[in-house]
Amino acid sequence: MRSASDDLTSRARIRDAAIAAFARDGFDATSMRTIAAQAGVSAALIVHHFGDKNALRTQCDDYVVSVFIDEEHDLIAAPTSDRIRTALHDLEHYGPYIDYLSRMLVDGSPAADRLFDSLLASTRGVLDEQRAAGMLEPMSDPEMTTLLVTLIGLGPVVMRAQIARALGADQLRPEGLVRTTLPILELLTHGIYSTTALLDGARDALAAEGNASEGDAS
Known part of the structure; x- marks a missing residue:
């Protein structure tokens, strides 16, 4: 019989394999069989833990969001506003999460909306602090400027492949x-x-x- 710890280990291994596969190949092009092979488990075990592929994707979405915005998540030990920056400095380890994040933001999902709203709020907080410190020029529409600064920060994540081709180097x-x-x-x-x-x-x-x-x- 499998122990509870074995189940938890298998579940995490399946989730991580799915995140890497979805990030690399996209959701539609990734099969449960591919994920099972990469995780070293059977497709039946994926169904046991997660149900269907849509349910697995939802679990992956929620996990990646938690990595970047949940203060109590222990994968990245950094404040919310610094989590993506921290991940960018260790792409060997966090690369699949960054690439998965890119696909999330383009494809759209409730988890992606939650993530974007959190990043927007973080940017707003930084600009508010800089405004209070006298570092910012007057703005005709501060909220629109906050949105644009957020998009500038996310551009290298979402357009990573295109920017790398233009620069001849990975911007991240x-x-x-x-x-x-x-x-x-x-x-x-x-x-x-x-x-x-x-x-x-x-x-x-x-x-x-x-x-x-x-x-x-x-």
Whole structure:
């Protein structure tokens, strides 16, 4: 008979094999038989522990989310706001979780929404602290700026393969991080335009549109 500890070990092994397979090949292209082979178990044991493939995916989603946003999760010993950064510094160990995260955010799921909302809140907290410290320029729409900064941070995760092809290096590895650090900070600190012409034009156009809408409403 299997002991309870054997069941827990098998369950974790199946989950980790599924995370790696889903991250590598995608959910639709991954079979239960493939996961079973990689986990060194039978497909029947997967069904015993998780039910069908959809239920297994839900368990994987929840686990990966817990890795990155749950303070009490013991896999990454770091505050929520630093967990992805911590994982990026050890891609050999956390690479499958990062790649799985990428697919989650693109495919969409309740767990992915929970993760994105947590990352957005974390970014908002950092910007609020920086604003209180006098580090930020005035913003026309702080919440939209928070969203854009969050997207900049997630871009290398979601578009990892495309960015690696363009750069000739994986941006999430040390050489890629070194190359992108200064340009990202330059963009956030100075912007890219040496003139305010485009910004002024956009403000004027939006103000004129707002005035026209008010006129129509009256």
